[in-house]
Amino acid sequence: MGSQSTAKTIFLLASMVGWLIVGAALMYLFPLIADRLVSSDVTHVWLKTLSRSGYNPMLAWVGGSIALVVTVLSTIIWHQRFEGKI
Secondary structure, eight states, X not given: OOOOOHHHHHHHHHHHHXXXXXXXXXXXXXXXXXXXXXXXHHXXXXXXXXXXXXXXXXXXXXXXXXXXXXXXXXHHHHIXXXXXXX
């Protein structure tokens, strides 16, 4: 097996955490996206029920967007500086 530097291992782990946050934000946004795409009575009731319990998709929009931007920018910077690609 090949070996890699500790810095690259830490970068890969941090990148995975970023993508996990983006994925979690998309899962949290699923009811809103389903309501916008399908727009049926069932999805409307689903959103009303979720709203009563404190569902706020703005958290996922903001948090997921920030995590996506930070993860993509860090990947681009990593590849430009340390891998010599892009």
